[in-house]
Amino acid sequence: MFLLLFFWSGVQDYFESYIAIASAIPSVLCLILNYLLVNRFSSRVRILFSLLVILVVFVVTTALVKVDMSGCRMQFFGGTLASVALVSGASNIFSGSVFGITTRLSFALASIVDLAASSDVTDSALVYFITADVFTLVCIVMYLLLFLKPIKFLSFSDTVPCSESNSHSSRSESTSGSVPPLKPILKKTWVLGSCVFYVFFISIMIFPALSSGIQSMNKDSGSPWATTYFVPLTSFLLYNVADFCGRQVTAWLQVPGPTSRMLPLLVVSRSALVPLFMFCNYQPRYHLHSVFFAHDLFPVVFVCLLGISNGYLGTLPMIYGPKVVPRELAEPAGVVMSFFLTLGLAVGSAFSVALVHSI
Numbered sequence: 001m002f003l004l005l006f007f008w009s010g011v012q013d014y015f016e017s018y019i020a021i022a023s024a025i026p027s028v029l030c031l032i033l034n035y036l037l038v039n040r041f042s043s044r045v046r047i048l049f050s051l052l053v054i055l056v057v058f059v060v061t062t063a064l065v066k067v068d069m070s071g072c073r074m075q076f077f078g079g080t081l082a083s084v085a086l087v088s089g090a091s092n093i094f095s096g097s098v099f100g101i102t103t104r105l106s107f108a109l110a111s112i113v114d115l116a117a118s119s120d121v122t123d124s125a126l127v128y129f130i131t132a133d134v135f136t137l138v139c140i141v142m143y144l145l146l147f148l149k150p151i152k153f154l155s156f157s158d159t160v161p162c163s164e165s166n167s168h169s170s171r172s173e174s175t176s177g178s179v180p181p182l183k184p185i186l187k188k189t190w191v192l193g194s195c196v197f198y199v200f201f202i203s204i205m206i207f208p209a210l211s212s213g214i215q216s217m218n219k220d221s222g223s224p225w226a227t228t229y230f231v232p233l234t235s236f237l238l239y240n241v242a243d244f245c246g247r248q249v250t251a252w253l254q255v256p257g258p259t260s261r262m263l264p265l266l267v268v269s270r271s272a273l274v275p276l277f278m279f280c281n282y283q284p285r286y287h288l289h290s291v292f293f294a295h296d297l298f299p300v301v302f303v304c305l306l307g308i309s310n311g312y313l314g315t316l317p318m319i320y321g322p323k324v325v326p327r328e329l330a331e332p333a334g335v336v337m338s339f340f341l342t343l344g345l346a347v348g349s350a351f352s353v354a355l356v357h358s359i
Contacts, residue, residue: 017209017356020349022081023088024204027342030089035335036179043331047143050094055136057086062129065122092342180332188324189333192258192317193340195267199314200341202270204348206277206306209356211235213282214299234300239307246311250319258320267313276302278359288359314341 034046061083069076186193212235216226256262279292280299293299321337322330 017349017353018081019084020204020209020345020352022084024342024346024349026085026089027092028339028346030092031335031339031342034093035332035339038180038332038335039178044147046093048140050090051136051140051143053090054087054094055133055140057083057090058129058132058136062126062133065126065129092338095338180329182336185325185329185333185336189321189336191264192321192324193337195264195317196314196321196337196340197344197347198267199270199310199317200344201348201351202273203306203310203314204345205352205355206273207239207303208235209349209352210277210282210359211239211299211303211306213356214277214280215283216296217281217294218296230296234296234303238300238303242304242307243311246308246313247315249312250315254316254319256316258317258324263313263316266309270306270309270313273302273306273309274355277306278355282356282359285359 037046212231214231214235216230218226219230220226256266276293277299278288279290280302281291281294285291293302318334318337318341322333325333
């Protein structure tokens with residue numbers, strides 16, 4: 001009984017770290033599967049399948065919100081990790097085909113609205129998961145609507161001579177259904193992939209396991225800002241807004257270039273963010289008792305830097321990756337870049353557990 005209580009206490013203190021691991025490891029496996037199936041199933045099949053899996057998990061979760069699980073906490077925790085693994089794997093198959101960013105910001109906004117609208121945690125959770133159900137269903141419907149009207153896309157044959165187009169078509173037919181060649185893709189993209197890996201390695205080490213544990217210095221005042229809204233606003237909403245802004249900037253500004261040495265240097269420089277967050281007011285603290293950044297403004301600034309740099313430096317290599325390989329390898333290259341991204345999340349989530357235990 002004592003061991004069970006001790007373990008449950010550890011689960012409560014480091015809940016985000018366990019969730020990050022349960023999310024990242026299945027993501028790596030599903031992206032490997034996505035790469036192997038990229039020429040066997042169309043992107044439409046992969047996208048719809050992943051969205052349906054996400055929708056089913058969210059609907060089941062919504063139905064269980066009002067069920068009392070206090071008598072089987074560890075089973076509930078195991079089921080939570082399983083649902084996270086399913087959603088994460090499916091969403092990474094989806095993102096391996098379509099690189100999207102909007103749902104993360106939508107769910108961050110939903111969590112703030114839920115906190116403001118309801119004082120009961122189960123009602124708040126119910127609204128949150130209903131929001132997830134609606135957004136996922138809308139994604140499915142909007143995606144299906146794309147195929148109701150014929151849309152003319154600029155094809156490869158519109159921009160190259162006929163002989164070259166025929167050669168490309170024959171190569172595509174010969175490789176249809178086969179596994180794309182990995183070696184030439186890695187030869188062109190390993191530096192960019194390493195940048196993606198390290199960007200998200202640092203980001204997931206900090207967010208959410210470390211950043212969500214930073215408390216307001218005025219928490220004892222009892223104000224709603226310090227007790228209720230500080231963590232959701234400064235950690236989750238602010239990070240997602242900053243990340244969104246960083247990604248949007250890449251539509252107008254793409255520097256440094258894919259071969260510049262400045263890009264890896266900027267990526268590595270984000271390592272300085274780790275000690276900055278460690279010495280904010282993270283709680284509970286068992287080993288490092290000093291808080292150097294004892295003001296609520298510091299985590300706000302640090303989260304902004306983390307989000308903007310993650311959005312900008314994480315998106316640039318994802319844009320460059322499919323462009324530095326031959327056109328027929330562009331889609332598999334995009335999957336490979338997504339694999340580097342998810343591998344960074346998987347390794348970073350494992351390190352985040354050690355990081356929060358060291359504070």
